[in-house]
Structures are given as C-alpha cells and as structure tokens.
Amino acid sequence: MTCAILDDEPLALDLLADYCAQVPGLELKGQFDDALAGLAFLQDNPVDVVFLDIHMPRLTGVQLAQLLPQPGPRIIFTTAYDQYAVRSYELNASDYLLKPIAFERFVQAVQKVRQQLQPATTPTPPAVVAPADVTPTAPDAMFVKNDHRLQRVAFDDILYIEGMKEYLMIYTATGKVLTLQSFRRVEEVLPPDRFARIHKSFLVALSRIEHVERGKVQVAGRLLPIGDTYRDSFNALIKAYNLL
DSSP: EEEEEEEEOOOHHHHHHHHHOOOTOEEEEEESSSHHHHHHHHHHOOEEEEEEEESSSOOOOOHHHHSEEEEEEEEEESOOOOOHHHHHHHTOOOOEEEESSOOHHHHHHHHHHHHHHHHHOOOOOOHHHSSOOOOOOOOOOOEEETTEEEEEEEEHHHHEEETTTEEEEEEEEEEEEEOOOOHHHHHHHHHHHHTEEEEEEEHHHHHHHHEETTTTETTTTTEEOOOOGHHHHHHHHHHTTTOO
C-alpha cells in the first residue's frame, strides 16, 4: 500500500515518516511541507492513502482533499484540533488522528484503510492476506506540542503532570515541558498501568510516588492532593501496582 504525507510541521512530518517505515507493507512515496507541492505530486502520482494535516498555509487540508483527482486516495487527517472531525467525515475521510499521535493509533488507521482497499485489490479472504507482524511494540514516549515544535517526552522520565487551565505542565526528571493540551488527550496516550489521575489538576507516574499520606501523594518532594472523585480508583491502582 502506497502513501504520501502532507504536514507543514517538519517534526510531525518526520514522525509520520518514521511511523510509515515501521509498518510492513506501507510504502512512503512522498512527503511535503507545502500543500501546493503535495497537491501537484498527487495529481501525477496516485497513492493509496494520504496523511493530511488540516492547518497548512496557502491551502488547508480540507481544501486540498476536495481538489484531489477522483477516484482519489483514502484520506487520513492529522491535526491537533478536534473541531474538524465532523467536516472530515463529510469528506469521507478514512480516519482522523489527533496529535500527539501514538504509534498504535497510527497502525489502527493504516489497518482500517488496508481493509477498505482489500476488496478492490484482491478476492483473497482477509484472514489469508492480513499481515502477521503488524502488531506494534508498546511505545516508550509521546510527542507534545511545545512552542512551535513537537517535543518527545519519554514515559520513563515523567514525574507528574499539572493542569493549568488549557495548558499542561509536564514535570520530568530533566526539566519541565509546557504544552497546549488536555488531560483527556494525554491520558489516551499514556500507559494506564503506569500513570494515574489523582486530581482534576494532577496526574502522576505510579513508579515516582515516594509516599502516600492523609489524602496526598509525594512525588519529587512535592505533596500533591488526591481529589475525592479519584480517591477510590487511585487506591485500587496502587494496590494493583503493589505499592500497598
């Protein structure tokens, strides 16, 4: 299955190209940080699927998708904004990936397109042609938007995360990372057996908890409150984690 990537953020472009290289049977034919250059390429070089950023200068991903020759490639939108989800499905997009994009989620989107294309490419039953080795290894990091770049944050380095209105401050063993992100999006990426939400404003790494006392946990020398809403689920988690 062939693909192309269009994203005006170089780091996002590199990340998706790296993901493509890790998926068997997925061949990257071109990657572009300019929407018009990507459109010109796709008009002369048909591919099976396009990973298409929505926010790009001169031409948005939605506009570009409408200009592609028909029948065109399958579209997988990649964006940090969820308000375009409805519009993407109006354009019959195959999937809609929200940044930061986890590798497992990327593979799910690829497999969805592979299944959509399969009846048109071969009559062989899906069970026979399904790749045997596409199960991804568990990721060890996530990418978050920091200023004008995507920054890699290793799960092992995270101490705790503090919510600051629409921003998150990620405290790590090597420093702090401020990102415009929601707890919900980060919780979708973090391994649930290694991290726990303990308060509306705090999420902690279970392995970094120094002690628990009187409705608080200490991480990196700082006492963090345990909210009433999260108390029971947190207690169950730390018991499962053999911390009690």
